[in-house]
Amino acid sequence: TPWLPRPEELEGFVLRPAPPGVTVRCRISRDRKGVDKGVFPFYYLHLERDDGRKLFLMSGRKRKKSKTSNYLISLDPIDLSRDGDGFIGKVRSNVLGTRFTVFDNGTNPDKKPFVPETAPIRQELAAICYETNVLGFRGPRKMTVIIPGMNTDNERISIRPKNVRLLGNTGWGTAGGKLAVLGNLSWDTAVGKITALGYPGHGTAVGKLTRARGPQYIVLQFGRVAPDVFTMDYRAPLCALQAFAICLSSFDGKLACE
């Protein structure tokens, strides 16, 4: 696997779409032991190498004192501080916890009191929208994920909106119209019964996120293999950061979706 990153290439690797035709196999482990880890567990993402060894990619944790769910993602397994060197991105939800936006580590254009000219404006890497499913009567949650499209060189376009958001208030953003809408997705049952991942302990949840158009092209396969261990296999056009952030949003307890 020539495409495996060396430690110093980690930042580039997690932001780069998976190589075409490759399924990048990862695992997420959740650490809920410890004082407040029950409510704010740590999530660790490891890449599964062919030789069985694991390569640490990123860690994630929900931030305290945030008005809405706000997960910080870091390249460092220990330092998940906002101003730490490992800070690579964040997942921010709306008040209801039904819509999430994934950012890289750039600056919020609305940052108060001002945004320095030299500060790189953050990229919006994904918008995740969960259909409200009050009281869970309609079975597993359906979600729509929109991500920036790819240019002719098969690179992700950069969406750094000053004000227009990838996920506009009225619906999908108008950010240059170059969006890859991953379609109305549901966690289809691949094997066995599925329960939305938000219900820990209720059997296996193996979901697959398939691209709306074209054949059943799975861009993200995600499922529980142990109480605190999940598989996360992703393919192009997703990068590891987008895939990990989508999974973190799925772990987030939602008011309107359970």
Ligand SMILES: O=C(CO)COP(=O)(O)O[C@H]1[C@H](O)[C@H](O)[C@@H](OP(=O)(O)O)[C@H](OP(=O)(O)O)[C@H]1O
């Ligand atoms: O008041 C608060 C804590 O006392 C929390 O306020 P909250 O609305 O949740 O979050 C705001 C805080 O300034 C937070 O530090 C910012 O994240 P940053 O530190 O990553 O810049 C965040 O930027 P955003 O996430 O919207 O980009 C802001 O929206």
